[in-house]
Amino acid sequence: xxxxxxxxxxxxxxxxxxxxxxxxxxxxxxxxxxxxxxxxxxxxxxxxxxxxxxxxxxxxxxxxxxxxxxxxxxxxxxxxxxxxxxxxxxxxxxxxxxxxxxxxxxxxxxxxxx
Amino acid sequence: xxxxxxxxxxxxxxxxxxxxxxxxxxxxxxxxxxxxxxxxxxxxxxxxxxxxxxxxxxxxxxxxxxxxxxxxxxxxxxxxxxxxxxxxxxxxxxxxxxxxxxxxxxxxxxxxxxxxx
Numbered sequence: 001x002x003x004x005x006x007x008x009x010x011x012x013x014x015x016x017x018x019x020x021x022x023x024x025x026x027x028x029x030x031x032x033x034x035x036x037x038x039x040x041x042x043x044x045x046x047x048x049x050x051x052x053x054x055x056x057x058x059x060x061x062x063x064x065x066x067x068x069x070x071x072x073x074x075x076x077x078x079x080x081x082x083x084x085x086x087x088x089x090x091x092x093x094x095x096x097x098x099x100x101x102x103x104x105x106x107x108x109x110x111x112x113x114x
Numbered sequence: 115x116x117x118x119x120x121x122x123x124x125x126x127x128x129x130x131x132x133x134x135x136x137x138x139x140x141x142x143x144x145x146x147x148x149x150x151x152x153x154x155x156x157x158x159x160x161x162x163x164x165x166x167x168x169x170x171x172x173x174x175x176x177x178x179x180x181x182x183x184x185x186x187x188x189x190x191x192x193x194x195x196x197x198x199x200x201x202x203x204x205x206x207x208x209x210x211x212x213x214x215x216x217x218x219x220x221x222x223x224x225x226x227x228x229x230x231x
Contacts, residue, residue, distance in 0.1 A: 098209070
């Protein structure tokens with residue numbers, strides 16, 4: 001158990017809908033990273049927050065947004081869902097930001113868009 | 115930009131034997147790090163081991179060790195005394211050293227390891 005929690009574990013929804021994925025980092029970790037894992041794209045970085053501030057964006061679609069709250073939990077919002085958004089979404093947390101801080105991953109949320 | 119290459123889509127090993135999973139990286143940064151993660155069929159990503167570019171010794175964590183060859187830009191994972199529970203997908207990754215995506219991980223395509231009894 002990495003200490004990072006993600007809810008829900010599974011999510012099945014229809015095209016055009018909106019969903020919210022939630023992540024609670026390990027106690028004491030200030031950084032939260034979101035990644036998407038799909039068969040065709042592999043593991044892709046989406047967005048990074050550090051202590052409530054957005055620090056970096058990767059290949060995140062405009063239909064996707066995220067935030068990190070004062071208690072450091074984070075939410076990833078996916079809207080106008082398409083079939084291609086079906087993937088495993090991970091959040092990872094680390095104490096800081098940078099080269100030497102291990103990122104500990106949550107169990108992931110498996111999103112299926114039908 | 116960072117790039118990680120894992121050239122072995124699949125590897126097989128007999129239980130109790132050692133296995134090496136290959137990883138080569140491409141980075142122009144002077145200081146960088148390399149991570150290995152394990153992803154079992156259940157889906158979670160498990161941190162295994164970390165190697166910093168300026169670490170003088172190869173990293174070791176229990177049965178996992180890194181064969182780090184800086185000149186060759188390779189950071190191969192060695193698993194000793196393989197166990198059935200080692201069967202999983204293994205990813206090599208490196209974090210961005212700067213710029214606008216500092217700290218984000220770039221992953222290789224992964225290697226599926228199967229341990230035979």
